[in-house]
Amino acid sequence: MRVSRAAETGTEQVGSMREGKLDQKHLLFGEDGSPNNYDLNMGLTGSGGWRTPRHRHTFDQIRYVIAGTLPYTETDVLEQGWVSYFPESVHYGPQERPEGLRTMVLQCGGASGGGYLSVAQREAVNAELAKTGEFSKGMYTYTDADGETHTVDGSQAIFERAMGHKLEFATPRYTDVIAMNPEAYDWQPQGDPGVQEKWLGTFTERSLRIGFLRLDAGAVYQAGQQPSIEILFQINGQASAAGDKHGPETGYEFLANEGPVPLEAVERTEFLRMVLHTF
Numbered sequence: 001m002r003v004s005r006a007a008e009t010g011t012e013q014v015g016s017m018r019e020g021k022l023d024q025k026h027l028l029f030g031e032d033g034s035p036n037n038y039d040l041n042m043g044l045t046g047s048g049g050w051r052t053p054r055h056r057h058t059f060d061q062i063r064y065v066i067a068g069t070l071p072y073t074e075t076d077v078l079e080q081g082w083v084s085y086f087p088e089s090v091h092y093g094p095q096e097r098p099e100g101l102r103t104m105v106l107q108c109g110g111a112s113g114g115g116y117l118s119v120a121q122r123e124a125v126n127a128e129l130a131k132t133g134e135f136s137k138g139m140y141t142y143t144d145a146d147g148e149t150h151t152v153d154g155s156q157a158i159f160e161r162a163m164g165h166k167l168e169f170a171t172p173r174y175t176d177v178i179a180m181n182p183e184a185y186d187w188q189p190q191g192d193p194g195v196q197e198k199w200l201g202t203f204t205e206r207s208l209r210i211g212f213l214r215l216d217a218g219a220v221y222q223a224g225q226q227p228s229i230e231i232l233f234q235i236n237g238q239a240s241a242a243g244d245k246h247g248p249e250t251g252y253e254f255l256a257n258e259g260p261v262p263l264e265a266v267e268r269t270e271f272l273r274m275v276l277h278t279f
Contacts, residue, residue, distance in 0.1 A: 001224065001261050003241060004028050006042055006249035014043075014050075018138050018154070020097070021046030027251035028231070029118065030108070036229055036276045037116040038108035040251050042066070045101040053138040054093040055153055058169060059116040061086035061107050062210055064233065064272050068101035072177055083210060083272070084179045085203060088112060089172040104233050104272065111204035111277050112170035117162055125162045133157075173204055182212060194219025194265070197273070206277035213273045215239070215265035223252070224259025228278040237269025 030038040088110030133142030140157035194216035232252040
């Protein structure tokens, strides 16, 4: 088990590839090179907002809106409290995020097994590319050895430099972003006294799962009994794990089948709950 509190995590500004200001707190990272590598982070849109063109990724994303409204196309938005699944290879955007928007994002390797390029790897390559070209409005422009100018998506340019081969997207399993309203779902008993759950969905043949967990005061959830990495993001309340108490905006990682690991609610507590693809 690993635990990380946002209150004890430093803030970093997202690199220069996109337009605007976006501050992030990175709570938990996975293992580089693993198909289940991931980054659990919180984002705060700064002054002037944050903009991206229409694009897609070679990895999955799960987004939870903590405060504000998140636009993910020119006409579609996620309301506060909503959860969305952005599958690998599926286009979304353009985005015009407003100032003050707060989100939780889990970026992780998709079902294709292509993995996830970590923040540290991306930023290092970003700096290299900035020496030979220019990032602007989410695109990267450079001039080749023959004097010909090229413009490509910034994410694509970074991926190809980091991986040393052309970017290839897996065949999309879905046609669009999947937006979910948790309030439309009912809580169900999980099995342990005082523990309830609501699963919003299970995705792909590798069973990526997204849902919520609620513990009454004094209830104990036995975590770490999933066939893959289980990640919890604490929304409210207070919980105790391994002798320490934790409040809202705490991230928990439980490795596949490492449990049972007891997580006890000091008061009624809710978590966003995610189980990564099983490989």
